[in-house]
Amino acid sequence: MTESRWLRIGLWAATLAVLAFVYLPLVVIAIYAFNASDIQSWPIPGVSLRWFERALADGAVRQAFLNSVIAATAATSIALVLGTLAAFAVQRFRFFGREIISFVVILPIALPGVVTGVALSATFTTLGIGFGMVTIVIGHATFCVVIAYNNVIARLRRTSRSLEEASMDLGADTWQTFRHVFLPSMRGALLSGGLLAFALSFDEVIVTNFTAGAGVDTVPLWVLSAIQRPNALPVVNVVAVALILLSVIPVYIAQRIGGRAAR
Amino acid sequence: MTTAPARASGPARRFARLLYRHPRLQLRLLLAAPLLWLLLAYLGSLAVLFANAFFRHDSFTGRVIFEFTLDNFAAVAGTEVYRTITLRTIGLAVLVTLVCTVLAFPIAYTMARVASPRIRGLLVIAVLMPLWASYLVKVYAWRTMLLGNGVLDWLFAPFGVNAPGIGEGALLLVFTYLWLPYMILPIYAALERIPESLLEASADLGGRTGMTFRRVVLPLVLPGVVAGSIFTFSLTLGDYITPQLVSNTRLIGNAIYDTLGVPNLPLAAAIATIPVITIVAYLLLARRTGAFESL
Numbered sequence: 001m002t003e004s005r006w007l008r009i010g011l012w013a014a015t016l017a018v019l020a021f022v023y024l025p026l027v028v029i030a031i032y033a034f035n036a037s038d039i040q041s042w043p044i045p046g047v048s049l050r051w052f053e054r055a056l057a058d059g060a061v062r063q064a065f066l067n068s069v070i071a072a073t074a075a076t077s078i079a080l081v082l083g084t085l086a087a088f089a090v091q092r093f094r095f096f097g098r099e100i101i102s103f104v105v106i107l108p109i110a111l112p113g114v115v116t117g118v119a120l121s122a123t124f125t126t127l128g129i130g131f132g133m134v135t136i137v138i139g140h141a142t143f144c145v146v147i148a149y150n151n152v153i154a155r156l157r158r159t160s161r162s163l164e165e166a167s168m169d170l171g172a173d174t175w176q177t178f179r180h181v182f183l184p185s186m187r188g189a190l191l192s193g194g195l196l197a198f199a200l201s202f203d204e205v206i207v208t209n210f211t212a213g214a215g216v217d218t219v220p221l222w223v224l225s226a227i228q229r230p231n232a233l234p235v236v237n238v239v240a241v242a243l244i245l246l247s248v249i250p251v252y253i254a255q256r257i258g259g260r261a262a263r
Numbered sequence: 264m265t266t267a268p269a270r271a272s273g274p275a276r277r278f279a280r281l282l283y284r285h286p287r288l289q290l291r292l293l294l295a296a297p298l299l300w301l302l303l304a305y306l307g308s309l310a311v312l313f314a315n316a317f318f319r320h321d322s323f324t325g326r327v328i329f330e331f332t333l334d335n336f337a338a339v340a341g342t343e344v345y346r347t348i349t350l351r352t353i354g355l356a357v358l359v360t361l362v363c364t365v366l367a368f369p370i371a372y373t374m375a376r377v378a379s380p381r382i383r384g385l386l387v388i389a390v391l392m393p394l395w396a397s398y399l400v401k402v403y404a405w406r407t408m409l410l411g412n413g414v415l416d417w418l419f420a421p422f423g424v425n426a427p428g429i430g431e432g433a434l435l436l437v438f439t440y441l442w443l444p445y446m447i448l449p450i451y452a453a454l455e456r457i458p459e460s461l462l463e464a465s466a467d468l469g470g471r472t473g474m475t476f477r478r479v480v481l482p483l484v485l486p487g488v489v490a491g492s493i494f495t496f497s498l499t500l501g502d503y504i505t506p507q508l509v510s511n512t513r514l515i516g517n518a519i520y521d522t523l524g525v526p527n528l529p530l531a532a533a534i535a536t537i538p539v540i541t542i543v544a545y546l547l548l549a550r551r552t553g554a555f556e557s558l
Binding site: 119 | 405523
């Protein structure tokens, strides 16, 4: 099947139009971050860096970033361990309920976020668990498990057991095989799974809004409340730019992992 | 191998040997932690939530009274507002999915079959980047553009037209914007997997571009579209923040969130069964098309 010249031109035009649509809001917000005025109107009257200074000095913003990093690190660690264990069991064993496990693992991201949020909130309230960092981490870890699980199981499907069997035949026990054969072959999957889980946790707001309580703000929670205060908007713009720039990191690392795997 | 015999009697080694001889024990140890977590933290929470749907609610104190009742479901089924909100939400989810598919197809096709490998890599990055950029930043950016004196007012002013502003149209626009990458990537993956030989065979058998597209490409891409639609559907049904920020419309997520805030947990739980049933039905349908392999 060959695409005619005109079809190709049309496809490229549509591609560029969609990309313009995708990047327009991000560019607009980046420009607003340099707004000299504290009123959001377009076009901006002048350029200034004062909101960057203001944002850097803002204690609440810094605390929110710190909280987000802590929550994402804890949730990712839990998710990597649980996801890897589950993936290993489902891929390497045949047992009753195997299909159910692969279904239950994806449920937390397949079910609407508001349901997960209400369910966790109702449970914490019922059990008398106080809302805070721990409840945030529990929520995040639950929907991050599927990310780790998917990455590891995809890798497991492509690696044969023969390497592990060879290692065992040469006298290595389960632990040695795990450390010297299994872990190195899983490194890419664990890294990209961990990265994705971290990013997902860092960005999550729909469930977090239910599980955070009043005391602890993550970055998205801070943004959500700041959006509703007009005088906080200039600082929100700067935080938005920071978040857009931060999103380059996972894409860059994922690209490098992918590139190495392909070679 | 001089170290092996020395370790042969250590407890770790003995345990390893035990595991090796009893694969079922290995399986149980592997599954214990993830199952416990999913059962307690996730399924347990869902169970608590839906158990609450069967309890009575004290409208004065807002507390849950542990008496069995079906009133909450009766209230959801019998109230006009919930029916309207449900239909509106599902209708919007369908519309968002359709618009996303239409917008995603050309770019996915260009990425998979028209662009050179180098450009393709760049396009993949260009599509991935905004996927990682914060959800809330994107909603906020659109809110800024849609509100008065925003970019859209400025863009539309020369034509003497008013910018759309916030509302239902804005909601469709922003949802489409947010979930578009989730649709582009599975369609791209599905298109990329189609072997060249299949298209050549179709051409050899006399299929023109249009016919090959309809009869060969489309059926093979369908699982990708369904995979993407699981995201667009579930994300639209689960969102209560975007509707607040870019419209005055209430979706099912808002109904749940607001009812919990009353506080009326039993009624919120009863409303929450609507999106859950919708999504589970959709997942079961989607599984039959083989979309799960494309996720």
